[in-house]
Amino acid sequence: MAYYWYKAFHIIGIVVWFAGLFYMVRLFVYHAEARQESEPAQTILTKQYEIMEKRLYNIITTPGMILTVAMAVGLISTEPEVLKSGWLHAKFLFVGLLLIYHFWCGRIMKKLAKKENSWTGQQFRAFNEAPTILLLVIVLLAIFKNNLPLDLTTWLIAALVILMAASIQLYAKKRRQDKERLAQEN
Numbered sequence: 001m002a003y004y005w006y007k008a009f010h011i012i013g014i015v016v017w018f019a020g021l022f023y024m025v026r027l028f029v030y031h032a033e034a035r036q037e038s039e040p041a042q043t044i045l046t047k048q049y050e051i052m053e054k055r056l057y058n059i060i061t062t063p064g065m066i067l068t069v070a071m072a073v074g075l076i077s078t079e080p081e082v083l084k085s086g087w088l089h090a091k092f093l094f095v096g097l098l099l100i101y102h103f104w105c106g107r108i109m110k111k112l113a114k115k116e117n118s119w120t121g122q123q124f125r126a127f128n129e130a131p132t133i134l135l136l137v138i139v140l141l142a143i144f145k146n147n148l149p150l151d152l153t154t155w156l157i158a159a160l161v162i163l164m165a166a167s168i169q170l171y172a173k174k175r176r177q178d179k180e181r182l183a184q185e186n
């Protein structure tokens with residue numbers, strides 16, 4: 001029974017962790033773009049984003065990460081046999097990358113507060129794609145385990161996911177261009 005409790009809270013932790021990571025980098029985009037505003041808007045906005053980022057990281061994102069990892073330790077300790085599975089070893093690798101991403105976000109947050117980060121909003125948008133890819137790979141590994149399928153259905157789903165991601169990017173690009181054009185006209 002303990003195994004199911006651990007799994008349930010493992011999944012709840014994942015949801016909280018990812019919600020935090022996705023929102024965090026979205027705030028970095030707004031924060032970076034606020035630097036182009038004139039005063040006093042620039043100071044007011046950047047101060048507000050600093051507070052929001054700090055709270056989000058410390059109250060949502062990091063606790064979500066801790067819950068996910070703690071519950072994973074619970075899962076493994078109740079069923080140590082799972083440690084012999086190849087899929088879990090592969091999962092460790094991708095979760096390792098996710099942890100690096102998490103702490104990297106923490107570093108960026110501190111650098112932004114000290115005005116030592118010069119990434120553009122566009123660079124943060126690209127940075128925000130990484131957790132989506134990691135989420136996809138880790139969930140596929142956790143669900144299919146050692147039988148990750150490579151049949152036609154899988155490739156069709158992969159093509160659909162790529163198509164959807166590309167459409168979202170194109171739409172966002174068009175909106176940004178429209179906004180820039182409007183700003184130039186005014």
Ligand code: HEM
Pocket residue numbers: 007010011014068069072073075076082091095098134135138139142143
């Ligand atoms: C320290 C990192 C992690 C470890 C050691 C770990 C380990 C585990 C273990 C042992 C299970 C139980 C597998 C089973 O019952 O068959 C599990 C389930 C699961 N994990 Fe993780 N996990 C970690 C992080 C993550 C992350 C970051 C995600 C998502 C991005 C994730 C997604 C899942 C999902 C969806 C399940 C449920 C799979 C199922 O019931 O079939 N895990 N994890």
